[in-house]
Amino acid sequence: MVFFWMVVLLLALLTYVILDGYDLGIGTLTLFERDGDTRRGMLEVVGNVWDGNESWLILLAMGLWAGFPDAYATALPGLYLPLSLMLFALIFRGFSIEMALQRPGFDRVWGRLFGLGSLVSAFAQGVLFGGLLTGITVVNHGFAGRPWDFLGHGYALLTGCATVLLYAWAGAAQLQAKLPVDERRGASRRVRLLTGPVVLVCALSASLLPVATKARLRLDGVDRWLPFGYALLIAAGAFYVAWRWAGRTPKQVSFFAIAAAEAAGLLALVCLYFPQLVAPSVTIYSAAAGRSTLVFLAAMIGIIGPGTVAYGIYAHWVFRSTPPALNVAEPPPAANGRSALSPSN
């Protein structure tokens, strides 16, 4: 039961990183896009999906609270500052995108705030993930460290930068498929451009982790080193594929490759950390709620989960192609072959 719920939470985390990762990345990229129409297009790509993507963050947080209350009650106070920063940035971002979309064209104030909010959210998420990886001091079921412990002598800043770059990379890969056809070239160029820096910071973060962390990292036993090895191979392969397919059809390959790389990275970390949840002292077994709670959660996921995923996919499918220009002042160019204004059913 404990293991089952851990897998559910890991899947929620992965889904969140893949989905909100790309929309935070697109938000960050609006800061570097000069063309007004393209920026507007980017906002619209995010506008349809952001709240659905952020629902995974709530599920993740509440799933952690329900299934592993001790972890929730120690990790959150331990990561107080970066988490609060993330919340403020997410608030601004969510509000400003709706405000920006209510107005025609690219709204300077709200559009900028949206980009900045996305950048800061991504950075804060990287920082708090780094803080979690380096370890949190826990005494008697409560956080017992100092406010700035999460920095881990600066390691968290590195993971913060890594996350910003990774998300921007995923965002660019998603834009390749979602923007109007004639505006996709810039996105493809960004995918290729970002590959190098992403590989660099990810490799640097990974190699510094053993030095920076207070956790007990283990690779003994075939059940740890074999999946770990596979994960590294998959990640390396996925990085290559994402780079190679930038700007080629089918458009979605780069994005799925990046998602695979993120999954592989998470798998590698699980191999190293299991069963530590809030390293080094809180494990999934010491933090787990009672059996009655876990059974209830499993039943709930089993019954409601599939429906949730099904209509989530439907909602993405409705907006699978270029967004319609209902909120834009002028109609989209007629040359746009797959115009969204053609009926979708």
Place this chain on the structure above:
Amino acid sequence: MASTSFIDLSRFQFATTAAFHMTFPALSVGLALFLVICYASYCKTDNPIYLQMFRFWRNIFAVGFALGIVAGIVLTFELGLNWGGYSRAVGPVLGPIICLEALTAFFLEAAFIGILLYGEGRVSRKVTMVATCLVALGALLSTAWILAANSWMQTPAGYKEINGQFQPTSWYHVIFNPAFVWRFPHQVLAVLISASWFIAAIGAYYLLKHRAAQFARKTMSIGLLAASLLLPIQLYVGDSTASYVSAVYQPAKVTAAEGNFANGNTGWNVIVIPNQAKQRDDFTLSIPHAGSVFVFHNFSGTTPVPGLTDFPKALQPPVWPTFYGFKLMIFAAWGMFSVAFIGLIMRLRRRMFTERWFLRLVLWTMPVGVFATIAGWVVSESGRQPWLVYGKLLVANSPSSLSTGELIATLVAFWVVYLVLFGAWVRHVAREVRKGPEELPPNSTDTASAGPATPSPARPPVPVGTE
């Protein structure tokens, strides 16, 4: 254990962020249902005025809904950030309920709000209708789960305590705890009334300005009709909530809401200046005998209302917020009831849309419903003090070990951010209202069922509803 001032700061932070959050669901749950009514009427009658209403309110709904979501995310994290002790203790019971909220409500709303807001021209009318209904359903489900979780803190049931944690034994009793059964309808009615009042007031604004007459009449008519139907029910449900939940399970809450320290007062206090340190009221203004009528429904007016001195000083809720929250809620409800009643009479005499003093009255009372809803939450939460889980877990045992600096920094940041956002939201609503419904074409792109759509002109020349 944390110091009192630290706890008060944490409490203040949670209270203000929760009140800010509550403002938006108080409107958007009702607005979501109103959108359902508008679109359903449009589908049924093909009258473009309903599509215009749908589009106009959708623009106002969208931003408030987004604010509600992000402010709600803050609350879910705040539980763990500031109240580590609490979240460890109640996680096994309340965590799954909020998980259920995320799974059944948030995902549902999030998936279909995109179709509701941006789906026109991509999907058929039927799909838009279904999406609108599902968003409203999600909002109602969300209310239900939150009320279940909060009511469990008021009247905990179906659990046992193991190692300082509450472990559920019966999920049925956890969810359908005694308080939930009354508080859920009470809250649903409250948010529906708040939204109807808001809607009616905007309608009144256009009537006063002689703009969009057809739109304004329909809007005000539906809003005020809903309010006048729901308010009598709410007065009954609210009274039952107070006398059943609070009087039976939380006598201290009712006592604080009535504002008596000493026993023996049969009157109903309208104004008190409580002095909790000395355990007496420095000033009271009360209506004689009304206390026993309102509290005990004893029409002879002779049953005295109990006083707070029945409870140990350390276990008394604070009188200031509980008393005045309660009075504000009651007076707001009575006030709206009276206005709605006058409206009903005027409607029968066919003067509701023309009598300017009445339109002004409705316009100026626009936020009263929201105030009443928030005041109600102040009563239920401050009246539960000093307990977090009533009778089981004290607030004093619940905060995380944080530095005061961290707490103050985030408190200030929340206030700044929320004031800015609230200002921006008010400006947005004001702007949309001033721009008016006339520019929202009811004739443009609702055509996915009828073959390829032609893009709508940006500024259509057909203002419907202006005379």
